Amino acid sequence: MFIYLNDKIVKKEDAMISPFDHGFLYGMGLFETFRIYDGHPFLLDDHLERLNHGLEVLNIRHQFHREETNRILQILLEKNKLSNAYIRLNISAGTGDIGLQTASYKEPNIIIFSKPLPPAGELTEKKAILLKQKRNTPEGDERLKSHHFLNNMLAKREIGDSPELEGIFLSENGFLAEGIVSNLFWKKGNFLYTPALSTGILNGITRQFVMELAKKHSLSVQEGHYTLEQAIEAEEMFVTNSIQEIVPLSSFDRHVLPGKTGVWVQRFHQDYSLFCKSLWSRRNLGVKKHERKNNQGN
Structure with missing residues (x-):
């Protein structure tokens, strides 16, 4: 299985980050989990919006955007030969000195994991x-999807x-x-x-x-x-x-x-x-299906 690590696609066995990463030392990190349905990352815009807000709270200087994130996802899916998948998009603060840091984190570690999932099926109780x-x-003031x-x-x-x-x-x-x-x-x-x-x-x-x-x-x-x-x-x-x-x-x-x-x-x-195979955001629920498809690259 391949994962995405800081602009590279690597085998999971070859992935390494520093033990001085503050995501490891102090839990300064966030993640999002979501599903890919026939190649489409369902509600990706909403996941990235929540993630970007959390990054601001943790003072991690990075923002995710649909186009670039989806481009990486499609490369990762192709490399792993997947069309229906579990995705974990993980971002940790990055390397720092031992001790609590008040300055912003400017070089976070970004990892995207994938694993196969079956197509959506029947309800399970x-x-x-x-x-x-x-x-x-x-x-803090609200619960973040964090490493805690x-x-x-x-x-x-x-x-x-x-x-x-x-x-x-x-x-x-x-x-x-x-x-x-x-x-x-x-x-x-x-x-x-x-x-x-x-x-x-x-x-x-x-x-x-x-x-x-x-x-x-x-x-x-x-x-x-x-x-x-x-x-x-x-x-x-x-x-x-x-x-x-x-x-x-x-x-x-x-x-x-x-x-x-x-x-x-x-x-x-x-x-x-x-x-699930076409929607980018809950805010587009009122948009007709053909309009959603036309807007996928926007």
């Missing part, structure tokens, strides 16, 4: 369980490696937050509920996309501080992330839910399948 491990508060992943690792150890389970965090104040690697949604009446960013969650890209889809379907999207007791009254529940897409829940804390038979989960999944 999971069971959700409430974690004992609480969601930690963000290191110990809270998630501890939670994953709590539930084990079963692919059929997702653990759901509570905030320190006892409100529903998010999954270990996902955002949480439930539908009741004409409302789609999801925990607010102020609970300390990551503002997931698929989360934002689903919220836009819900509005297109005239659902009222409600973000707030909710308890487990409020959520288990739901008609349907699901979690989202950019690799697993939309994952219906068949149960939560032993309360039975419709899972993949849910009407709205199926509807969102159909919408996802419709857009």
